[in-house]
Amino acid sequence: MEKRPFIGKEQLEAICAEHPTPFHIYDEAQIRQRARALNAAFAWNPGFCEYFAVKATPNPWIVSILAEEGCGCDCATATELTLAQAAGVTGERVMLSSNDTPDADFAQADAMGAIINLDSLDMVGCLERALDGRVPSRVCCRVNPGGTFEAANGIIGNPEDAKFGMTVPQLEEAFRRLAALGVEDLGIHAFLASNTQVDDYYPRLARTLFELAVRLHEELGVHVWLIDLSGGIGVDYRPEDPAADIAAIGEGVRRAFEEVLVPAGMGDVRLAAELGRWMLAPAGGLVTRVIHHKVTYHDYLGVDACAANLMRPAIYDAYHHVSVMGKEGEPACHAYNVVGRLCENNDQFARDRMLPECGIGDLLFIHDTGAHGFSMGYNYNGSLRSAELLLREDGSVRQIRRAETQADYFATFDTDERFSALARQ
Numbered sequence: 001m002e003k004r005p006f007i008g009k010e011q012l013e014a015i016c017a018e019h020p021t022p023f024h025i026y027d028e029a030q031i032r033q034r035a036r037a038l039n040a041a042f043a044w045n046p047g048f049c050e051y052f053a054v055k056a057t058p059n060p061w062i063v064s065i066l067a068e069e070g071c072g073c074d075c076a077t078a079t080e081l082t083l084a085q086a087a088g089v090t091g092e093r094v095m096l097s098s099n100d101t102p103d104a105d106f107a108q109a110d111a112m113g114a115i116i117n118l119d120s121l122d123m124v125g126c127l128e129r130a131l132d133g134r135v136p137s138r139v140c141c142r143v144n145p146g147g148t149f150e151a152a153n154g155i156i157g158n159p160e161d162a163k164f165g166m167t168v169p170q171l172e173e174a175f176r177r178l179a180a181l182g183v184e185d186l187g188i189h190a191f192l193a194s195n196t197q198v199d200d201y202y203p204r205l206a207r208t209l210f211e212l213a214v215r216l217h218e219e220l221g222v223h224v225w226l227i228d229l230s231g232g233i234g235v236d237y238r239p240e241d242p243a244a245d246i247a248a249i250g251e252g253v254r255r256a257f258e259e260v261l262v263p264a265g266m267g268d269v270r271l272a273a274e275l276g277r278w279m280l281a282p283a284g285g286l287v288t289r290v291i292h293h294k295v296t297y298h299d300y301l302g303v304d305a306c307a308a309n310l311m312r313p314a315i316y317d318a319y320h321h322v323s324v325m326g327k328e329g330e331p332a333c334h335a336y337n338v339v340g341r342l343c344e345n346n347d348q349f350a351r352d353r354m355l356p357e358c359g360i361g362d363l364l365f366i367h368d369t370g371a372h373g374f375s376m377g378y379n380y381n382g383s384l385r386s387a388e389l390l391l392r393e394d395g396s397v398r399q400i401r402r403a404e405t406q407a408d409y410f411a412t413f414d415t416d417e418r419f420s421a422l423a424r425q
Contacts (some may be wrong), residue, residue, distance in 0.1 A: 002328075003239050005285060005365040006030060009326040012287065015389065015397055021363070022288040022305035023387040023403070024374045026057075028065060031370075032393070035069035038275065041250025045257070047270025051095045053231060054080040056276025057284070059388055061400035063087040066279070074274040075114070078105045084193035085112060094242040095228070097142065097189065097274070099164055100243050103130035111135060117142055117228070121170040126176045139178050140187030140226060142283050143171045144219060145208070159192045167211065175222050187226030188213055195234035195277060199245050202229055203252030206271075210260035217266060228272040229253070235281045237319050244278060259291060277371040284370020286310050286320075286386075290362045298337045298351075301358055306340025307347040308368055308383035311376040314346040322350050330356035338364065339382040342381050374401075379409060 006027045015025070035050065042048040051074035052066050058080060063073060064087045073084035074091035084094050094114035098105060101123065102265030107130050109116050118124060118141040128135055144165030148158050159165070166174060175186055188209050193201055205349075206229060213224040236243045253271070261269055285308055312318040322338060324330075332354040340347040349366060358364075377385040388401035 003321045003323065003367055004328060005323050005325065005367070006283075006411055007285075007365075009363065011395075012365070016287070016289070016363065019387055019397075019399060020403075022286060022303070022309050023389055024284055024286050024309070024369060025389040025391055025397075026062065026280070026284045026370055026400075027391050029391075029393045030278065031062065034283065035071055037246050038250075038273070038279070038423050039070055041246045042253070042271060042273070044250075044254050045271045047226075049093065049270070049274055050273050051093075051097075051228070051274045051275030052279060053274045053371075054083060054308065055375060056090060056373050057280045057373075058083055059400055060087040061398075062280070063089060063389055067093075071279075072297070074276075075109075078102075078108050081105070081108050081112060081114065090114075092138075095140070095272070095274075097140075097228075101126070101274055106130035115140055115187070115226070117187070118174065119164060119166070121166050121174050124174055124181075133325055135178065135181045135183055137183060137184040138187070138225065140189050140228060141171055141174050141178075141210075142166065143168060143188045143212070144190070144193075146193075152406050162191075163191075164191060171212075172216065172220065175216055175220055179220065179222050185225035186216075186222050187228060188216075188224060189228040189230060191230035191232060191274075193232050193369055196232050197234050197236075197242055197244075199248050200252060201232055202249045203256050205229055205232070206253045207256040207260060210256055210269075213269065214260060214264040214266060217264065224266065224269060226272060227269050228274065229425075231274045231276060232273055233276075233278045235278055235368060236279075237321065239321060246278075247339055254396065278368035281368045281372070282370065284368070284375060286366040286369040288364050288366065290358055290360050290364065293358075293360055299335060301336045301338045301364075303338060303340060303349070303364060305349070305366075305386070306342045306383055307344065308340075308342065308377050308380060309386050310349065310366065310373050311378070312372060313349050314344070320349060320369065321367040322353060322355060323365040323367065324356050324358055325365055327356040327358075327362075332356055334358070342383065344380070380407060382406075384409060 050071040053074045073089045076098045091113040094110035097117040099119040142165040170377040205357045288303040288305035294300040307314040335352045384404040390400045396414040
């Protein structure tokens, strides 16, 4: 299936006249459509909440749009908690789901009324210490059952290789300790696979967690009020990849809910998801322009973006589709390496990628960067992170984050007058 940018060349060139490349651009209409599709797929569960993984796209404009669509925030740090609060997301619409968590983060989450998700057994004591001897009435715990996790087409994850979560026996002990401390409602959270390309991942995970919840309820007498399926539903980065059918996924989870939880008298359990990638990746693109053309052992298109703008190809060898604006219908007849300027050989968005014939000045649209694109940026080689733009539903464009300047880069050298002048240049 052919991938097409969500914006045309003429409009994009007009945007570039005001906002120099490179920049990330997000499609508000698609963001809202995906949020509504997810909420519709789980509307059968009255308490369902999508806790958008803020780490995927940490921009308050994006978070605010999702909040308007009924989504909450999954946060991993105090900074992300602050961002959620600034976007108007508070209380139990926020979840702190972190590991190696500082006491200050627990305290900030508690002050916000957020749900706290504990990653390890020792965090029970850490939470009690951070909150001066008390614990909230509701607490969630992250479980890692170990082994391998299978879908219909085979093994899709190896949970025991992940640093996250506690073992099932540790979860049982955590529930005992938390109940003894006065916690009334307990939650179970798990993330067992990433970017899955099958529709049965969520239903299989749900069944596993539902069965565990029933056992813990019956053996320990605890009330399980929340089961968080976390993330893991993937997107079709490659044109030939299957797109997740979110309606079918929701229906599969519903069947497991009806078959496992309802007969056990646990039909009041509310469900949650944390779909940063599925929610945002297809709704964003990185726009960059070809500024150099070099032919050696490969044919290189040098662009004004680099791995500092999109790290996934460099660190995961991840595929991101590339469109040459205005040439979408032309044959892909030439193999190019699309590269940035960093002093690292892995700074390549595509290798031997078949594209229409390109030249200096051509505008490229790198697809599916709306999640884990800008957010993973860094400043290696003194690279400055790009602007972020929002394509509104009415066709207008708003800058929702300006590009970094050298003054931003040098701002933290203000500890010495010899160098603080750099930040004022």
